[in-house]
Amino acid sequence: MPLPASRTPLAELDPAPSLGALDGRYRGAVAPLVDHLSEAALNRARLHVEVEWLIHLVTQEAVPGAPALTEAEQAALRALVVDFDAATVTELAQIEAETVHDVKAIEYFLRRRLADILQRSAQSGQPGDVATRTAALAELIHFACTSEDINNTSYALLVQGAIIEVWLPKAHGLVDQLAAMAGELADVPLLAHTHGQPATPTTMGKELAVLAHRLTRQLRRVERCAYLGKLNGATGTYGAHVEAVPGADWQQVSRTFVEHLGLQWNPLTTQIESHDWQAELYADVARFNRILHNLATDMWTYISMGYFAQVRGQGTVGSSTMPHKVNPIRFENAEANLEVSNALLDVLASTLVTSRLQRDLTDSSMQRNIGTALGHSVLALDNVGRGLAGLDAVPEAMAADLDANWEVLAEPIQSVMRALAARGAEGMSNPYERLKELTRGRRIGQAELVEFVRGLGLPPQEEERLAALTPATYVGLAPELVRHLEQR
Structure with missing residues (x-):
């Protein structure tokens, strides 16, 4: 049967239930x-x-x-x-x-x-x-002002405060948390996967450092945002100002006022401040969100592969029917909220830069969604941070996958052979093809690979070095690369 009507409409309850999740379930986070x-x-x-x-x-x-x-x-x-x-x-x-x-x-x-x-x-x-x-x-209250003179400066101050006092500290905290994890796991070897297939080993710390580095670049762009404002009348001409007081330097009065508010003066506008700075800012925040989404999906995948264990005992229920489950809900919730945030940020960025002739009101309605857009981003940051805090790395699981994929050492072996061939060594021709024949489409173990290496006719020093190589030690400079985060 259909849902029965309430005796009392829910909208009439006191307090009235919220329509949106940000003002209800997730109010505390935002x-x-x-x-x-x-x-x-x-x-x-x-x-x-x-x-x-x-x-x-x-x-x-x-x-x-x-x-x-x-x-x-x-x-x-x-x-x-x-x-x-x-x-x-x-x-x-x-x-x-x-x-x-x-x-x-x-x-x-x-x-x-x-x-x-x-x-x-x-x-x-x-x-x-x-x-x-x-x-x-x-009579000097709202003197020579159009509503947009008040609104554009107000929104600039509000967005500036929201970004500098709320969003950036949250984002920096998350990146710091991720960078700390990268440092702790800098030496933990990991089987990389490109196109979903086993690939050249790396370390878990290096892979987390890549994401921390990418997020940091976007934070730098957000930090450089210029918050613009204007106060120049109904169509940006200072028409009323000049007629009322012809002798005043109204551009100077306007500029010093906008700068007094802590904003950057925009000297050329229509009735509205053009909102280009907002579009630029929202594009940068959206790009940060997309990288964070990439982090969430990667962590979800690492959890599913057993590379991270979710800390138990946090009072969470993973499944209503399967007692053994601890679901990666923080990362899944973050994905959803990042997608909602970006949908709004994208439409804000694309809509706010356009206004018919000297003014239309689309920006008025659109800007009322800024809080929702940033709110879902803040909620995602909260979820990812809590998700990361609930993880324990499982090096044994990563080591087991490495030990099951000795064929990934085909790359260093053929690279050594190429270098020797380039120096004129005999018997090193067609290394790629020879390794391809050995490894493509099948698994090989340590004994088979070592036997192959010893049959190549390599110089003794190179032969011993390659024979001793394992997937877990073939990580190149990965641990050292994590140190680049120290320069953030």
Whole structure:
């Protein structure tokens, strides 16, 4: 029978169940992003930008004759951002219900608070008519701004904070953890597999180091991101600014304001900041995600091959019916979350760089998904870190596979023969073909390989060296290569 309807719609429960996993099941792992990429965080950032713009206009005397703000009044305005709380969120929602415009709601909220601040200032002895000062300064709130002047700088600050304070520390922690594992396993020999087939041996540490090195390169790109902002009016021409105050150097006022916020000034835009920096950033994060996905699938495979044992006793249930199982769920969950994250990052990067003529609103809806995109990436980082922490290497399993694949030594033997032939040694011709005949399509053991080596007519020193070689010792410079991670 079909699922029966609830007596009480679940949406009416208090608290209401979340629709998305990030705000429900996985809230704990992604909670730090709420301070940066939630709707409340966006309104807090908007309030910050509006406050700083008002203070900037006054302190720079961009509008001659406008009243000044005392240091105490400036501090009180900035305290509105510091003290942003649940009551503020509620009040803003009430105002927006009337304005049906989120940025206008911020403006009206700030006008209310400015009046309160100036009233208290007058009571403490600040000279001047309160009503006159309030009316004059209120007109400088959101002065000559389009909503996008506030939104683009707010989003830049939010994304900057989310990346620098949340995502990068998480990503660096994961890479550090992986690099430490690589160092611990630098000397543990591993049968490599190319195209799924046994190939030249390596070490587990070197293979993990490759992934750590790749992830580090992407972190460097993310760290170099330039967070751009603009404040130049309705179509990027400073039209309203110039008409209102023709004598001001509005480009200088704009540049110093954007830089004061800690952003890089974009001098040429339409109504919107072009978002190219966002597309570049999301592409770099997505590339990091894809490499992390590669790590997750490799670790899953190594676990399935028995090269790693999952630590038991962590209170996890591997299977609801098979008691012996400990499933690699951390890596599987990471794969899924990385795929969701990249789907969103890819559409953000491709959509945000396009806007019809001077403005359309696709970016407004699109940017509200930034938190979800980064949230799934943070959740994946958490899962991979927990997955790696729950592993014990099993060198015996790796050694057993190496010992079962002596044919991988065909490569060094034929390479020695080639080098000897190049130096004019007799009897070393067609080494590849001779090793191919011995090894292709069948397994050989140590005794068979040593017998072959001793029958090649090699110089004694080379013969003894190759006869002593084993799959476990044929790892080249793999252990030494791990040391490159020390230069990260």
